[in-house]
Amino acid sequence: MAPLSRSRLPQAILLVSMLLVSAGQSILFATLPPAGRAIGLSDWQIGLIITLSSVAFIAASPVWGRLSDSRGRRGMIVLGLTGYALFTALFAWVLDLGMAGTLTPLASLVALVAVRVGFGTTVAAAMPAAQAHIVDITPPERRTAGLARLSAAYGLGTVAGPLFAAAFAGLGLVFPLYAAAGAAALAAVAVLGGLRHAPHRSAAAAMLKPNDPRLRLWLGIALGYFLVVAMVLQSLGFVVQDRLHLAPSETGRSVGFCLLASGLTAVAVQFLLSRLRVERPGRLLLAGLPAGIAGLCALCVSSTLPLFILGMVGIGGAMGLCMPGLSAAASLAMEDHEQGAAAGLIGAAQAGGFMLGPLVGASLYQLGGSLPFLSGIVILAALFALCLHRLRDGSAQHGQPVIAKQAVVGEET
Incomplete structure (x- = not known):
């Protein structure tokens, strides 16, 4: 497939934009548990905020994915980044009002839920379009x-x-959220000016269904795997604060170090994969899922910050293998005009995991400190067994291309 642009600047802008989206999300997971507790919210109420945001994301992601197939990628990415900037700033503002006592805990909860629903609805436009753009420009x-x-x-x-x-952290618990909102706004401007608008596509957007036999396996894995990821991310702040007996600001810093270790590991793995030619990406899951199990085992017994960091290294290794493996395997099973729709469904499945994970994780943690991690071990083991069984036949639908994709030449999406 021929490149759509001789310049690497458009792709660099896209990658930096997704970096900023991820940065804001990791900041949120590091700050929301202690900030929510400071407002007076219970653990399950904090989980509910993320869960309802994921409901909105699930509903919107397939719609935006189909629209990116028919109307081009740039507009969807700009929409997602703009919504990200607006609703992240509003979310930080409500947290400030709640911690200052200006809003009651109940009013804070209602406002935080409303803002996060708006966030989930709009930001869902960005990632499917970005993923489909990468598919457009790679063979x-x-x-x-x-x-x-x-x-x-x-x-x-x-x-x-x-x-x-x-x-x-010294500037305030939620200051990084304001900064993330500003960075996302700048990214939206950069995408608007840096990616050429694609010609309008006449073909109707693909109407894929979740039970499509080419996608069923990958959708199920996406749902289960990201359920575990969300359980870990939601529970980590509570576990670190309670086991290490930390103040809210210290908790945010310690969780930040754990997420840093996880992210560094994931990036190292993904950088290596970007240099390799992987013909059967589905098999990356057979390496990634055991790495996640090892990380969860470490988190179960962690009582010091270094042990928590070690556990999150395992989680990061799993993420580094599973995310590109899952996305590439699903993409290779689909036709060119279905890429955005497929990415939207995969994104919805991932959001489904994030919808259930925070609520399940917080509820399990109230029953027992290690239950979120023990439950995650069981789920990942089941997913590994499913992958091992389904990938043995080596069929194209399980991670190899069925037919050659036709290049879309002459447009930048």
């Missing part, structure tokens, strides 16, 4: 490498976010 044999670069950018954001949060 099938380099698909895993291209998507690994996108995942690496996302992982770098996971690294940069906690670093920023830890470095500027």
